[in-house]
Amino acid sequence: MFSRTLREAPSGADSKGYEYLLRAGYIEQMGAGIFSLLPLGFKATQKIQNIIREEMNAIGGEEMQMPVVNPADIWKETGRFYSIDKEMARFTDRNNRDMVLAMTHEEAVTDIARTELDSYKRLPRLVYQMQTKFRDDPRPRAGLIRVREFTMLDSYSFDRDYEGLDRIYRDHYRAYFRIFSRCGLPSIAVGADSGMMGGKISHEYMYLSPIGEDTIIYCDKCGYTANRQIARFQKEYFKEEMKPVEKVATPECKTIEELAEFLGIDPRKTAKCVFMVGTFVNDRNGEEEEKLIVALVRGDLEVEESKLSNAARANSIRPAHEEEIAACSMVPGYASPIGATGDFICIVDDSVAESNNLVAGANEAGYHYLNTNFGRDYQGTVKDIASAREGMACPECGAPLKSSKGVEIGNIFQLGTRYSESMNCTYQDENGRQIPVVMGSYGIGVGRLLACLAEEYNDESGLKLPMPVAPYQVHLVSLVKDPAVADRIYEELTRKGIDVLYDDRNETAGVKFADADLIGIPIRLTLGSRSLKEGKVEVRLRSTGETSSYLIDDIAEEVKAEIDREIQAIEDKVVEKEL
């Protein structure tokens, strides 16, 4: 075997799963967010990919492969050449032509589809690939969870209409649950933000785990789940008769807490003002414009950045600098849109817009206004931009919401005509009309899936990946000097199509067992002098630690039966969920 096991974890391995993948020799790091899959890791991902392939074929997918390097032209057509920032790697070729490393393949596949799918008779279609993506993430972390280069399953659907899209979207919804559960990974689907993909409806598949970076808001009672980026919740409004504005001195009250305490009021009776700067990119020519965004939420709530970014239709947002705020004559700590001047976008959460007589900043250090009212005292766009937190009321049933950390392992999008329109991908219908194709795109991170599996399946001795995704099915440990019998067993099992890792090293039993536990192949067969005398091998299951023995004469049948049992146990638990 090319790789070796390590006794000690390389520094920086902060989760068990990541530590064991490194120590067992599944992966090796080459740079920030850049990893090699060593033979063990590669074999495991191959098994994952085979499961994916079966399920994608089952919903009618055709596997294909598109280039990683794309001419920038097609990315300019959709505008994403301009709207995506540094996350996409770019270069020019020898002829000085703009090129990009595709971080996803909507442009590439649409470019092909516009010539292939010219008639309603050729629809619907579904294609997929499993291929390398490069995304220059500003901060890769947590081993394989967040990397810059990775293998992704991505599929693209083409339909005549939204009914067709809905059908294939539901097929993916179901297929993804089958894929994850066939790998042995528990997952949930949550409503999600469509981000840079555009489009309306989108779901993320989450593996719930403390190592996750996403926060999922969910309701135990009615089953509502959503990524916090878009999660809704019920807000109480404070409606009352509007009172006249009154300016009061509030020295040293720069935070809502200080202000509420000083005035002896509930933070819910205040309006909090948050400043961000949005970048707005012109899709046609890439020209960028920055604009101050003033976000108002009620004092007890917090702004959800992605909601705000969507509400302002900004490509990206960042916190504003003091000078940028001052340029619109507002005073941080004592700010509100009242009396502000200059060019800015004001987004008002409905919690503020629908409540009356809130305390807000007077844009003068040490002073606030009492009884401010949206509409009367200032204007703006009303949108939900508040962040859902644990304990808030479920938008569907009102029960207290809960939250959990999760890792996004898959994502499905209803794109609609966002790409077909900008790239002129149309089909001709029965009446000879040109109609834009209705598209969907769908993705699963293969390496991330392996990372999650390593996180889910380990113990104090190492990994214990489930049978369907373990790099090998059997780990054969020979402890006798004469290799003849072990060689014969290895050859027989291999001939029967069983994946065997054969430890014929001249190491002590302890070393071999420790390595076997660390690598975590589901079935360990040990050939020692004791059992050999009886014509037997010892069997130990990695998942349960259960031990027994097989007669050497029956070994292939016995092993096959155990493999089938373990696979069946997973298959029995395959999740079938409909959207």
Added chain:
RNA sequence: CGGGUAGUAGCGCAGGGGCUAGCGCACUUGGUUCGGGACCAAGGGGUCGGAGGUUCAAAUCCUCUCUGCCCGACCA
């Protein structure tokens, strides 16, 4: 991009102006062991991330730079 932290042998670490840079694991050779990370002996391997500087003398001090890891990407 900001903050923190660290780069010394394949991995984990010590050494913090002075003469040949060390320890554990791993590796090589010989021998003894041989069912849960064996033992003895003898070895090989690093110029201390990089560049520049200070000094009689730099892994060690200074400046710049590169890279990894962690935190923050945010409520004024």
